[in-house]
Each structure stands twice: as structure tokens, then as C-alpha cells.
Amino acid sequence: xxxxxxxxxxxxxxxxxxxxxxxxxxxxxxxxxxxxxxxxxxxxxxxxxxxxxxxxxxxxxxxxxxxxxxxxxxxxxxxxxxxxxxxxxxxxxxxxxxxxxxxxxxxxxxxxxxxxxxxxxxxxxxxxxxxxxxxxxxxxxxxxxxxxxxxxxxxxxxxxxxxxxxxxxxxxxxxxxxxxxxxxxxxxxxxxxxxxxxxxxxxxxxxxxxxx
Amino acid sequence: xxxxxxxxxxxxxxxxxxxxxxxxxxxxxxxxxxxxxxxxxxxxxxxxxxxxxxxxxxxxxxxxxxxxxxxxxxxxxxxxxxxxxxxxxxxxxxxxxxxxxxxxxxxxxxxxxxxxxxxxxxxxxxxxxxxxxxxxxxxxxxxxxxxxxxxxxxxxxxxxxxxxxxxxxxxxxxxxxxxxxxxxxxxxxxxxxxxxxxxxxxxxxxxxxxxxxxxxxxxxxxxxxxxxxxxxxxxxxxxxxxxxxxxxxxxxxxxxxxxxxxxxxxxxxxxxxxxxxxxxxxxxxxxxxxxxxxxxxxxxxxxxxxxxxxxxxxxxx
Numbered sequence: 001x002x003x004x005x006x007x008x009x010x011x012x013x014x015x016x017x018x019x020x021x022x023x024x025x026x027x028x029x030x031x032x033x034x035x036x037x038x039x040x041x042x043x044x045x046x047x048x049x050x051x052x053x054x055x056x057x058x059x060x061x062x063x064x065x066x067x068x069x070x071x072x073x074x075x076x077x078x079x080x081x082x083x084x085x086x087x088x089x090x091x092x093x094x095x096x097x098x099x100x101x102x103x104x105x106x107x108x109x110x111x112x113x114x115x116x117x118x119x120x121x122x123x124x125x126x127x128x129x130x131x132x133x134x135x136x137x138x139x140x141x142x143x144x145x146x147x148x149x150x151x152x153x154x155x156x157x158x159x160x161x162x163x164x165x166x167x168x169x170x171x172x173x174x175x176x177x178x179x180x181x182x183x184x185x186x187x188x189x190x191x192x193x194x195x196x197x198x199x200x201x202x203x204x205x206x207x208x209x210x211x212x
Numbered sequence: 213x214x215x216x217x218x219x220x221x222x223x224x225x226x227x228x229x230x231x232x233x234x235x236x237x238x239x240x241x242x243x244x245x246x247x248x249x250x251x252x253x254x255x256x257x258x259x260x261x262x263x264x265x266x267x268x269x270x271x272x273x274x275x276x277x278x279x280x281x282x283x284x285x286x287x288x289x290x291x292x293x294x295x296x297x298x299x300x301x302x303x304x305x306x307x308x309x310x311x312x313x314x315x316x317x318x319x320x321x322x323x324x325x326x327x328x329x330x331x332x333x334x335x336x337x338x339x340x341x342x343x344x345x346x347x348x349x350x351x352x353x354x355x356x357x358x359x360x361x362x363x364x365x366x367x368x369x370x371x372x373x374x375x376x377x378x379x380x381x382x383x384x385x386x387x388x389x390x391x392x393x394x395x396x397x398x399x400x401x402x403x404x405x406x407x408x409x410x411x412x413x414x415x416x417x418x419x420x421x422x423x424x425x426x427x428x429x430x431x432x433x434x435x436x437x438x439x440x441x442x443x444x445x446x447x448x449x450x451x452x453x454x455x456x457x458x459x460x461x462x463x464x465x466x467x468x469x470x471x472x473x474x475x476x477x478x479x480x481x482x483x484x485x486x487x488x489x490x491x492x493x494x495x496x497x498x499x500x501x502x503x504x505x506x507x508x509x510x511x512x513x514x515x516x517x518x519x520x521x522x523x524x525x526x527x528x529x
Contacts, residue, residue: 039343191325193366196326
């Protein structure tokens, strides 16, 4: 093969390669991005602004059914209901109140209904100093034990606020203790987290999946 | 394409089919050059999010007269209605007198449920795909604030997890914002109430601000944002949550469409544990004033950078 022929062959091969590459680029010019992966819309339960639970005060506000709170439909007026305890001094919750889980305070320190409820009038609460407190106005009772938290709640550092930060433009709504905390089981139960960020880049998404 | 066959100069020497090598090469180069130009311009066909002439000729935000502003707001309402089939209310809200916003977040309370992230997305018309989220919640192991150990993609059955705490990070509304300093066109600035806002119509998409922000708070619309019609929030503000175009920057603006009319931001409203606190620091009666006065431990994220955030992380001690 002469010098000229070899050069010709190399140039021909190069030309074919370049034309093929050029055709590929032209044919792909229309498609811009790899298709985005589908991201499902977030469940609207995570956009809910309601409190964790509905308190008695909230039920009154929303004019809900309060028949469950009629103590004297079953209890006898003026006669304190008896409390029963098992051998470990755990309170035995009667069947009629089986929806109540007694888990307020550690080491069984708070397993007596009448630490908070008034035994003479079951429709009221009673602070340790003997003050009678309405069910819907319980924060001072909670504050009689949880002083610093009560102080923070009054100042606005603890608890939920909603509505208007500027009270001259609209109402500010402060939630009370029992709007979020079950008085019988005050620790807020763990909950399902909303979905995390979806990674845009497929490779990054795969890597993140592999690291879990 | 022109393939000259005649009028060839004598010295080229015609080939057997009447075409000289030079003319063939010339036409081949011209043709491939045109093809390459067409290929390189092809992506323009997809640029359907082109600004209107009216928007293109719009004046700078701070120079707009009230009448011009009214026209601009009407144009935006028309554009949104055309695109989403829903007539929004777009307002131009100015900062209130005697107000400086401060945010306080209780790290003892936060359970990492990410509800704030999604409430923010819904309120502020952020793109759902690709996702743009102003708030990032990171999980950190107890005992340190070492951001190298932060995990974004935690996904347990239930939160909070034992041994971890959670820290939501969003725009810190710095008193000394690096993002504002680097903007070459003054499309972002700090308003009198402390909120750093962006004029989406003035942003040129250079992303300098995203590079300058030490909190990763700024998010860029690399593609046209997608917002499902049924999830569009029609209560909009010019500097706030009106839908953005492709190629502009966006970030948390303390929900100006809510806070400048006295309401709480969406993330405060939705937080199930009351970890988020917001208010006017110039009002001694406000919640944030109480917190900054009485709480003892605060974290200003990356304090050493001198950005002086208006976002305070605190603990219940």
C-alpha cells in the first residue's frame, strides 16, 4: 500500500466516524432532558393545620356532641366514685373508661383520678390548693405542677399559635395544653413523617437508596 | 443546497462529473455548518416560557409608580389565569412600619415530621416536579450540631427517632445577606421589615446568590415549574408566591403574602408541636421578644460567617 492510499483510507474512516457522530447529534438535538421521574403529590393529611387531638374546649367551640361528658348519666351525684388499685398500686381503669390510658408522670406518681378531677363534682377539676377549675379552662391546673412550661406557654415560647401575629389586624389563637396533650397520656405520640425530598438526578437517587 | 457545476475557474480542473473538489468541499462544509447551527438552536423550540414583551420592557420594581404596578399586577393575574384557569389575587405588599420579623425555632420540640416543608410548598406555589422546597429538615445525632453528620433522606416509620434531633433549615433572613451583595442586577434586596425578597421579573438567573448563600436557601428553576391546578394557591404577592418562570431564583420570604397582612407564615400554622415561633422583634410583647429575652441558649446557624441571621434556634432550658 502506498503512502497516498494509506492516507486516503485513514481519511475515509475518519470521515465516516464524523458523519455518524454528526447524524447522532442531529437526531438527538430535539430531545432535551431525560424524562423527569414521577413524583407523587403529597398526601393532604400532611397539610392539615388542626391540632393533634380535639380537646373538650374545642368540642364546645365547635358545638360538637358533648353527651360523652355527662358524668352523672352513670355516676351518682355527691358520692365520690371508688378507685381500685392492683397489687403494684397501678390504677385499675374501669371498663366504662377503657379509652383512657393512664400514663401521666413516671414511677406511678400520678395514678389517682382525683389528683386533677374533683371527686365531689365530676364535671369540674380541682387544683391542689382546692380551687375548682372548669374542664375547658384547665391550663392553671396543669401549671400547678408544670410551672416553667406554664410560664413559657403564657409568654408564647411553648405551644401552638395560629391566626394573626398582629393582633390589631385579626385574632391570634393560642392553643391550650389539652389541645395537643392528652391529659391522661401527655407525651405526644410519634407520628409518620411526610415524604422526604425526591432527588432529581437519577444517579443521586439510586446512590441515596443504596445507602439505606 | 447550491452545487455549482459550471463557471469553474480554469485552473481548478473540472472533475469527470463536472464538479471541482474545492466546490464540493465548500458546499459540504456549508451544509454541515448549517445543520450544526440548526441542531444547536433546536432547544429554543422548547423555550415556551418566554417572557412577554410587556414583562420584558417592565421597569425596575422600586421605580414603578402605583399605576404601573397596578398594570403589572393585572398582567400577572392574566398570565396565571391563562395558564392555570384560576383567577388569582396578586398584591404588592410593602413592609409595615415599626416591624422587624424574627423567627425562633425550638430544637427541643421539633420532631422532624416535615409537615412544614409541604405546607410551605403548598402555600408558596413551589414546583412539584422537579421539587423545589424552601425548607430542608436535617436529622442530627444527639450531642452535637455537626452539620457533616446531617441526614436529609431519613425515612423511618415513625418520628422522632431515638438518639436524634431534627433541624429545619430555610432562608435565615440575614441582617448581612451575602446573596444581596452578589446580585449583579439588584433583583434581590433586604426590605425594611428584614425580609430579603426577590423580584422574579428582574432576576437574570445567574445564580450568584445561590453560590453566595451559606445555608443553601436559594433554589433555582432549572425547568419550568409544574404546579397542579388544583393545588395552586390563588392568594399571591408580587414579591412572594406568584408562580415563577423557568430560569429565576426563589427562596423563603417568610410568606410575605401572609405576614405583611398580619398573619403567621404557613410553616408556623402547620407545625404540630409548636416548635416554630414568629413575630415582630420590635414589639416587646411579642412571642419572639419573650423567647429572646428569657431563653438562654441560641444557635444562629454558621454564626462565624457574620451573616447575622434573623432565624434563631433555641432550646427549652
